[in-house]
Amino acid sequence: MTTGHVFIAMSLDGYIAREDDSLDWLTPYHAPDKDHGFDAFMDSVDGLVMGSGTFRTVLGFGGDWPYAKPVIVLSHSLTPDDIPEALRRRVTLSRETPTALMHRLDAEGWRRAYVDGGAVIRSFLREGLIADMDITLVPVLIGRGRKLFGEMDLKADIRLDQIRVRRFPSGLVLTRYAVSSHPASKDA
Structure with a gap:
């Protein structure tokens, strides 16, 4: 089946966005010549799966749509009319469940899906659909906002294996984790 993969930045205090979904705290670390592994x-990956909040945030960046895939x-909550022409x-x-979507993507030939957005990532983790996560720790405290991980209704702990740590001159630290156990694969 198609596997889910995460690539996301998180503040040192665990937030992926401000309460208003702003990512302004990332701006000092973003430069066209420094992708920190994103490219x-x-x-x-074959394409992206994201939630409506992430979609609205990306639309709010203005300019060209950043994804070719x-x-x-x-x-x-969104309708086709909410997608710009x-x-x-x-x-x-x-509106599919994560599992149903991944089965459909598998039938369509996708091997790897980029899963983005806090709630979507948590739902894919709960269903055992994330193979690995690249989490970039940003050396900033923003105090409040949208957490990547918060309370999750899990059947069992999700165990992670640290695969690689990479430090960048900007101060960012990218850690790759393999998901070694999935709550969906355990007995409740």
Whole structure:
């Protein structure tokens, strides 16, 4: 089956966005000549799966749509009219469960899906659909916002194996974790 893969930045205090979904705290670390591993990661996936909050945030960046690969937005609130006309060939909506979506993507030939957005990542983790996570720790404390990991209704602990740690001159630290056990594969 298609495997899920995460590549996300997190503040030192565990947030992936401010309460208003702003990512302004990442701006000092973003430069076109410094991708911190993102380009290689994007080359390794067939497309993206994100939630509606992440989709709205990316739309709010303005300018060109940053993804050349297909994007699937998991949402129960968005409608096709919420997708800008210029993106309708590259962005689709789905109300499927993570497992149903991954089965469909597998039938469509996807091998690796980039899973993005806090709630979507947590739902894929709960269903045992994440193979590995690249988490970039950003040396900033933002105090409050949207947590990557918070309370999760798990059947069992999710065990992670640290695969690699890479430190960048910018102060960012990228850690890759393999998900070694999945709660969906355990007895309750």
